[in-house]
Amino acid sequence: MITATGLSKRYGAKTAVNDITFTVQPGRVTGFLGPNGAGKSTTMRMIVGLDRPSAGTVTVNGKPYAEHKAPLREVGALLDAKAVHTGRTAENHLLAMAATHGIGRKRVAEVIELTGLESVARKRVGGFSLGMGQRLGIAAALLGDPATLLLDEPVNGLDPEGVLWVRRLVRHLADEGRTVFLSSHLMSEMALTADHLIVLGKGEVIVDAPVSDVIAGGTRPRVRVRSPHSSQLADLLAAPEVAIVRSEGGVLEVTGHEASVIGDLAAANGLALHELTTQSASLEEAYMALTADVVEYRTEAVR
Numbered sequence: 101m102i103t104a105t106g107l108s109k110r111y112g113a114k115t116a117v118n119d120i121t122f123t124v125q126p127g128r129v130t131g132f133l134g135p136n137g138a139g140k141s142t143t144m145r146m147i148v149g150l151d152r153p154s155a156g157t158v159t160v161n162g163k164p165y166a167e168h169k170a171p172l173r174e175v176g177a178l179l180d181a182k183a184v185h186t187g188r189t190a191e192n193h194l195l196a197m198a199a200t201h202g203i204g205r206k207r208v209a210e211v212i213e214l215t216g217l218e219s220v221a222r223k224r225v226g227g228f229s230l231g232m233g234q235r236l237g238i239a240a241a242l243l244g245d246p247a248t249l250l251l252d253e254p255v256n257g258l259d260p261e262g263v264l265w266v267r268r269l270v271r272h273l274a275d276e277g278r279t280v281f282l283s284s285h286l287m288s289e290m291a292l293t294a295d296h297l298i299v300l301g302k303g304e305v306i307v308d309a310p311v312s313d314v315i316a317g318g319t320r321p322r323v324r325v326r327s328p329h330s331s332q333l334a335d336l337l338a339a340p341e342v343a344i345v346r347s348e349g350g351v352l353e354v355t356g357h358e359a360s361v362i363g364d365l366a367a368a369n370g371l372a373l374h375e376l377t378t379q380s381a382s383l384e385e386a387y388m389a390l391t392a393d394v395v396e397y398r399t400e401a402v403r
């Protein structure tokens with residue numbers, strides 16, 4: 101479990117993190133989101149004692165990181181996959197880390213296997229691709245079999261098979277009762293991986309809620325209807341709070357009516373339907389709506 105209470109970090113005049121309070125619960129995957137510069141990396145660094153809070157506290161499994169006698173056994177962190185001695189082999193890197201905590205060769209071999217690094221374990225890390233570096237970072241995070249995992253952009257640089265592997269791995273770790281806290285800029289991936297979301301904007305928590313609530317709250321569901329009588333149907337569906345977009349092939353995109361209402365209305369008027377689908381809203385849309393006011397580095401629309 102990770103608990104932040106009134107946590108702040110200032111760099112000179114710049115407030116990177118402003119009085120945030122949140123708990124990352126065990127047994128579920130919590131996604132950590134926010135626009136560039138929102139304070140995610142700063143928060144993660146404070147969690148693992150790499151940055152000192154200007155105010156407030158953050159604990160991992162009940163204690164500040166620095167007070168744990170064997171921190172690798174409490175929290176495994178993937179913060180910067182490139183922060184590895186490039187002259188070492190992957191195996192030697194893991195053995196060196198393991199030695200600081202009295203972790204044996206057997207566990208090193210286990211995490212190498214778990215992360216699919218067997219074929220490159222004796223190669224120098226300097227020659228690793230981004231994806232291999234990520235796998236090594238995840239292997240290092242898992243080394244101490246920790247109850248809490250902190251993964252900053254774990255799918256960065258991974259191929260589709262690697263992305264799927266991370267998704268399954270974090271799900272498995274959460275199902276074992278561990279606390280999993282991960283950041284990603286890939287909303288579609290986050291929607292598939294996380295159970296709960298904490299969203300930062302300009303150093304403050306703007307959302308702390310289940311993924312399903314975030315998606316449902318940020319967007320109105322759309323229903324796609326296809327009918328040979330689409331014009332007649334559109335006239336019947338028209339109402340002040342209802343938006344209808346007509347497309348080719350007798351397709352209507354309806355916002356403001358549930359699929360059941362549309363189906364019943366069509367049946368009552370003897371209008372055949374060839375398709376009636378509720379389009380699930382995307383996390384990306386909900387996220388964009390939520391963070392529209394807190395984006396610090398705005399880009400111009402491409403013309």
Ligand SMILES: Nc1ncnc2c1ncn2[C@@H]1O[C@H](COP(=O)(O)OP(=O)(O)OP(=O)(O)O)[C@@H](O)[C@H]1O
Nearest residue numbers: 111114115116134135136137138139140141142143
């Ligand atoms: N060492 C530092 N000195 C001064 N300012 C800093 C320092 N580290 C971070 N900042 C500032 O603090 C703010 C938060 O940065 P942080 O890297 O935590 O954001 P982030 O949410 O991780 O962003 P990104 O998605 O781009 O990684 C930014 O405005 C950043 O410029």
